[in-house]
Amino acid sequence: MDYQLAIENAPDAVPGGTGILLLHPSTGETDRIDTDFLKTDTDRFLVISTRTTAREVKQKLDHYDVDEEQAEILDTLSIERGYSRRSTDDVHYVSSPADLEGVLEVTRDFLERTEGKRRISLDSITEMAYYADEGRVRDVVTELLDLLDEHEAVGLFHLSKGVHDEEQVEQFLGPFDAIVDLDRDGNVDSDFDRL
Template sequence: MEYTLAIENAPETVSGGTGLLLVHPSTVETDRIDTQFLKTDTDHLLVISTRTTAREVRQKLEHYEVDEQKATILDAISVERGYTRRQSDQVRYLSAPDNFADLIAETERFLSQSDGKRRVSLDSVTEMIYYADHEQTRDAIAEILELLDEYDAVGLFHLAAGVHDDAVVDEFRDLFDGTLELDETGSLTSSL
């Protein structure tokens, strides 16, 4: 299955099973790229947030006019911060950003219970590393990438480059089919 990428300076399409790494400075806004990825050519989308709450994710989707009816949000931060949460079909909660077993299980649940074109966004790999370490995070991301391949879905994963050693960033780049790179000015380059 082919997926359209409506992202500047990126290929027009990618094949199902493709995982993209969005590498960015921690000071640059990534919502524009993330929502361009999510709202194009898709039937169902899963937004995994280890950085912001489900409420904030909903606000982002609404602001950028992403069809919320297609969205499932997996909030990994609210429970950790002690916020009240109400699980529903469209909003799921994890106990913490480093609860990788449930993160992977919820991702597989989404992919196995939906059909058509599916997109997964994970913001952010950096937060996962903060809560666990880069080795555990790398293994969890590798499992999610395998699920994308198995279910013919595509994914976009955020990584704030400046806060990690170059060797760690390179290790994560090697997991993915391609990299989208934002610079300090918000300009994007891609290598796939």
């Protein structure tokens, strides 16, 4: 199963199981790339948000005209910030971005009970690494990529290159099939040679 992509300077489509790493400056405007990725050729998608609350994710989806009927959101921040939240059919909560097992569990459940073309957006690896051990975050990212492969889904994972040193960035690059690199001026470069 192939998925169409709406990413500048990238192939028109990628096979199911593809994991894409979006490298961006810490002040980079990633919303356009993220929402174009989510709304193209998709039946269901899961936004794993470690940077904003579910309410803010919904505002972003609405602003960029993404069909919320297809969306599920995993909010890792609200409980950490002291808001009491109950999960619904389309919004899930874990205690904090450091709850890596919880993130894995919600993602696995989403992929096991949905069908068709599924996409995952994780925004962002950088925030997870701020809250949890970086080595463990790398392991969980690899496990998430394995789930994409197993269920023929595709994923876009955000990493802020201004926050990590070169060696850390290289370590995170390792398991990904493709890299999309956004610069400060909004230019996009990509490397899909690993596919």
